[in-house]
Amino acid sequence: MSKQPMRPVPMRLGLFLQGAGHHVAGWRHPEAESGGENLPLLRRIAATAEAGKFDLLFLADGLTTGADAHPSTIARIEPLVLLSALAMVTRQIGLAATASTTYSEPFHVARVFASLDHVSGGRAAWNAVTTSYARSAANFSRGEHPAHDERYAIAEEFLQVVRGLWDSFDDGAIIQDKASGHFIRPGALRTLDHAGRYFSVKGPLNVSRPPQGHPVVIQAGSSAPGQRLAARTADMVFTAQQTLEEGRAFTQGLKQQARAFGRDPDHLLVLPGVCPVIGGTEAEARALYAELQGGIDPAAAIRLLSDRLGHDISGFDLDGPLPDLPESDQLQSRARLLTDLARTQNLTLRELYYLVAGARGHRIVWGRPEQIADALESWFRAGAADGFNIMPPFFPTQFERFVEDVLPILRRRGLARTDYDGPTLRENLGLPRPANAFSRQAAAE
Numbered sequence: 001m002s003k004q005p006m007r008p009v010p011m012r013l014g015l016f017l018q019g020a021g022h023h024v025a026g027w028r029h030p031e032a033e034s035g036g037e038n039l040p041l042l043r044r045i046a047a048t049a050e051a052g053k054f055d056l057l058f059l060a061d062g063l064t065t066g067a068d069a070h071p072s073t074i075a076r077i078e079p080l081v082l083l084s085a086l087a088m089v090t091r092q093i094g095l096a097a098t099a100s101t102t103y104s105e106p107f108h109v110a111r112v113f114a115s116l117d118h119v120s121g122g123r124a125a126w127n128a129v130t131t132s133y134a135r136s137a138a139n140f141s142r143g144e145h146p147a148h149d150e151r152y153a154i155a156e157e158f159l160q161v162v163r164g165l166w167d168s169f170d171d172g173a174i175i176q177d178k179a180s181g182h183f184i185r186p187g188a189l190r191t192l193d194h195a196g197r198y199f200s201v202k203g204p205l206n207v208s209r210p211p212q213g214h215p216v217v218i219q220a221g222s223s224a225p226g227q228r229l230a231a232r233t234a235d236m237v238f239t240a241q242q243t244l245e246e247g248r249a250f251t252q253g254l255k256q257q258a259r260a261f262g263r264d265p266d267h268l269l270v271l272p273g274v275c276p277v278i279g280g281t282e283a284e285a286r287a288l289y290a291e292l293q294g295g296i297d298p299a300a301a302i303r304l305l306s307d308r309l310g311h312d313i314s315g316f317d318l319d320g321p322l323p324d325l326p327e328s329d330q331l332q333s334r335a336r337l338l339t340d341l342a343r344t345q346n347l348t349l350r351e352l353y354y355l356v357a358g359a360r361g362h363r364i365v366w367g368r369p370e371q372i373a374d375a376l377e378s379w380f381r382a383g384a385a386d387g388f389n390i391m392p393p394f395f396p397t398q399f400e401r402f403v404e405d406v407l408p409i410l411r412r413r414g415l416a417r418t419d420y421d422g423p424t425l426r427e428n429l430g431l432p433r434p435a436n437a438f439s440r441q442a443a444a445e
């Protein structure tokens with residue numbers, strides 16, 4: 001590989017844990033075992049990820065389903081419940097769950113993630129999403145899904161409230177001093193008294209300050225308002241990028257924005273998703289990829305692409321080019337990425353939907369273990385990523401191949417960690433523990 005100087009930190013690795021695999025037809029492979037509700041399997045995958053020293057297990061989440069949804073999203077255990085169970089059978093791996101800022105209350109979110117951080121000894125992360133699909137509104141007694149930019153305005157305030165609630169207690173506030181009769185140190189717990197445009201939250205939170213100060217905050221959403229939110233407040237960004245140039249522009253642009261907000265750009269980690277299809281030889285990997293693509297149901301693929309573009313494409317000529325569509329209110333960044341891909345590669349609608357159905361717009365790499373390692377290394381060294389969210393096409397064997405065959409190559413190249421740095425996710429990711437905003441304010445007064 002390249003002779004560029006090695007980056008001083010290891011590649012950060014998340015495992016995108018989708019019970020039926022990431023490829024829409026992955027579950028049909030003879031080796032695949034599936035199930036978003038198959039706890040023994042999920043436990044085995046978590047153990048493999050921890051043995052491979054992955055930084056975190058990452059659970060995406062949605063709030064609607066249907067028989068024609070992606071098989072990994074049809075039926076699955078609620079993420080916080082699943083991660084609480086997995087916290088009991090793992091010791092060091094980070095535990096990231098998705099929760100929506102559009103369809104939750106800040107008090108609930110602050111409470112459950114603070115609780116997961118306590119339960120896991122400082123390994124919790126919250127993937128804050130604004131929820132793309134308008135049909136989610138129908139499950140929450142809401143007439144309408146808020147518009148794209150308003151969802152981000154809500155998210156800004158939501159995050160501010162959650163962080164404020166996590167600071168309700170000073171660190172070490174619960175002293176249980178039997179002699180003085182003070183269960184909690186006097187003055188160490190206070191209300192938030194937030195009254196904003198969208199939320200009114202008195203506080204305090206009824207969970208003490210999380211071991212990490214604040215659980216790691218991940219942001220997924222790559223449009224301009226999504227990037228602004230991340231640059232200001234997130235510790236990590238999960239994104240979909242197709243080419244090294246786009247990945248580099250996105251990652252460096254985001255770090256530049258973080259710098260403009262007065263932040264250390266190394267404290268905003270960018271992890272694009274990658275779906276590695278691994279074979280013992282290049283020919284074997286190509287055959288496996290072809291087999292997976294051959295299993296795609298065209299109707300499901302059209303639905304997936306329609307979702308990603310934010311428009312129903314079923315009525316268009318599948319062997320013609322992608323039509324000009326108005327800007328989507330759902331997933332703006334993904335719709336733009338797919339439109340660019342179709343235009344630059346001259347893809348027909350059919351070719352585009354096969355590409356998207358494979359990995360839902362995330363980058364697919366197929367090859368021998370060395371080729372997979374090369375594909376990750378080139379992005380990492382070029383500053384196109386701080387690491388990757390690994391999205392195996394199916395479980396468990398494709399993921400086991402990654403851990404057994406690809407990771408040792410990355411380790412030999414000095415790119416992947418050989419052990420955890422500490423007990424908390426923040427320590428392993430090289431992220432600082434946030435100071436308590438209230439304590440800091442009180443000290444200054």
Ligand SMILES: Cc1cc2nc3c(=O)[nH]c(=O)nc-3n(C[C@H](O)[C@H](O)[C@H](O)COP(=O)(O)O)c2cc1C
Pocket residue numbers: 059060061062063098100128129130131132133220221222223224225226227238239240330331332333334
């Ligand atoms: C890589 C990525 C992952 C996402 N994961 C989720 C998810 O798990 N659940 C969800 O409801 N929305 C998810 N979203 C949707 C975003 O939260 C947001 O609602 C949507 O992308 C619109 O924002 P954007 O136009 O800024 O990308 C994801 C978006 C991206 C880009």
